[in-house]
Amino acid sequence: xxxxxxxxxxxxxxxxxxxxxxxxxxxxxxxxxxxxxxxxxxxxxxxxxxxxxxxxxxxxxxxxxxxxxxxxxxxxxxxxxxxxxxxxxxxxxxxxxxxxxxxxxxxxxxxxxxxxxxxxxxxxxxxxxxxxxxxxxxxxxxxxxxxxxxxxxxxxxxxxxxxxxxxxxxxxxxxxxxxxxxxxxxxxxxxxxxxxx
Amino acid sequence: xxxxxxxxxxxxxxxxxxxxxxxxxxxxxxxxxxxxxxxxxxxxxxxxxxxxxxxxxxxxxxxxxxxxxxxxxxxxxxxxxxxxxxxxxxxxxxxxxxxxxxxxxxxxxxxxxxxxxxxxxxxxxxxxxxxxxxxxxxxxxxxxxxxxxxxxxxxxxxxxxxxxxxxxxxxxxxxxxxxxxxxxxxxxxxxxxxxxx
Numbered sequence: 001x002x003x004x005x006x007x008x009x010x011x012x013x014x015x016x017x018x019x020x021x022x023x024x025x026x027x028x029x030x031x032x033x034x035x036x037x038x039x040x041x042x043x044x045x046x047x048x049x050x051x052x053x054x055x056x057x058x059x060x061x062x063x064x065x066x067x068x069x070x071x072x073x074x075x076x077x078x079x080x081x082x083x084x085x086x087x088x089x090x091x092x093x094x095x096x097x098x099x100x101x102x103x104x105x106x107x108x109x110x111x112x113x114x115x116x117x118x119x120x121x122x123x124x125x126x127x128x129x130x131x132x133x134x135x136x137x138x139x140x141x142x143x144x145x146x147x148x149x150x151x152x153x154x155x156x157x158x159x160x161x162x163x164x165x166x167x168x169x170x171x172x173x174x175x176x177x178x179x180x181x182x183x184x185x186x187x188x189x190x191x192x193x194x195x196x197x
Numbered sequence: 198x199x200x201x202x203x204x205x206x207x208x209x210x211x212x213x214x215x216x217x218x219x220x221x222x223x224x225x226x227x228x229x230x231x232x233x234x235x236x237x238x239x240x241x242x243x244x245x246x247x248x249x250x251x252x253x254x255x256x257x258x259x260x261x262x263x264x265x266x267x268x269x270x271x272x273x274x275x276x277x278x279x280x281x282x283x284x285x286x287x288x289x290x291x292x293x294x295x296x297x298x299x300x301x302x303x304x305x306x307x308x309x310x311x312x313x314x315x316x317x318x319x320x321x322x323x324x325x326x327x328x329x330x331x332x333x334x335x336x337x338x339x340x341x342x343x344x345x346x347x348x349x350x351x352x353x354x355x356x357x358x359x360x361x362x363x364x365x366x367x368x369x370x371x372x373x374x375x376x377x378x379x380x381x382x383x384x385x386x387x388x389x390x391x392x393x394x
Contacts, residue, residue, distance in 0.1 A: 005263045007244065007251045014241040017233060018226045031285055032216045033245060034252050034261065041249040044211040045242040047204065048230060052238040054204045055231050064231065066202045088228055 060129070062105035062122050063087050078102050079136040083126060083155060085109050085143060093141065101139075104129065109147035110154055118154055126155070130164055137165040144171050257326070259302035259319050260284050275299050276333040280323060280352060282306050282340060290338065298336075301326065306344040307351055315351055323352070327361055334362040341368050 008030055015026035033041060057063070058070035064087045065071070072090075080101035084090055090103050108121040130138065140155055142148035156166040172190035173182055182190070205227055212223035230238060254260070255267035261284045262268070269287075277298035281287055287300050305318040327335065337352050339345035353363040369387035370379055379387070 005252065005261060005268075007247045007263060008261065010240075011244040011248045014237075014244045017229075017237055017241060019229045020225075027285070028217075029215045030248065031283075032214075033248055036214055036249070038249060040211075040214055041245055043207075044214060045245040047208040047211045048238055048242040048245075050204045051208045051227065051230055052233070052235060055202065064202060064205065066204060071202075086228075088224070091224075 061103045062107055063090050063103055072103060076100065076102060079134055080139065081129065081135055082139045082141050084141050085148065089141065109142055109151040111147045123155065127158060130159060130162055135164060137167060139167050139169060141169045258300045259304055260287050260300055269300060273297065273299060276331055277336065278326065278332055279336045279338050281338050282345065286338065306339055306348040308344045320352065320355065324355060327356060327359060332361060334364060336364050336366060338366045
């Protein structure tokens, strides 16, 4: 006997495309589709295609957009660029609501283990933007992991000769966390980078 | 500023239809769609619609099928029916590969708290099947939880007057588990239902 009917099998496979979704979860998702109202399933399917058709990368900053240039690049005037790894990071910073400058999405970080060098991410585009002379500061907001740090150092090295102020987001203890649960690297970083009160 | 572009927002909403998927996970899934190849996204969207169009419930046993009657009902001759809560349970038992009889999917269990009575699940259909006179035994394989037990008792009560042997799947210690980690209810059940060796 076939374990599953063919169309179910196809849908289960499709769900495994999603990050972190294995066979079991995909089965659960696929089964749930059957009990959804028809309209919801159509909405789901259409949204998938629409996103793939409409969502492009902003040709200035590399963020997601459904236009040539994204809303932020279109509407904000600023001489600060915040450099992030992924479009998702833009959203995260926007949600924090205390940054009002521009962005530059690298679409990756330098990662020699994966064979990713500076030319594989959008560093050239960053240098071009900065060379226009209208940018005063570049905040490097890549993740505080090995790849993020390497990428940050590389960007600093390349931009400093252009007389740009390059800063790195602060690293330390998370707000609302407890000291005793912080890892040693974070803790020593927090002490080394202490601020006068 | 819009937090997300519109088509992304729609897709994120669509992903929250899935069981156990909240806003954060939905965002993660939606973002991953953008990096998928076009063909995969189309396959995904088409599979969703196809499942919704093609998958029906077998009019005999209530299992999923893409035909009027499912493969099992079509091809198996047996005088035993195994009663389960959901179509997924059929798959689980089929995978165990030691049962060769028919199935009956209830599509739920009796659950007074949710206002679900015997008439809200496929018990009437079960009685009809059994009344045909060709069924010798009904194995009740609902889950070993309160609702499953209540449903099992109800089914036994209703079928016994029809001179049908009604059995319940064995409950006890899971194979490969350790006694010390078994809960008390399971353990006492396992001792009460002990078998002579």
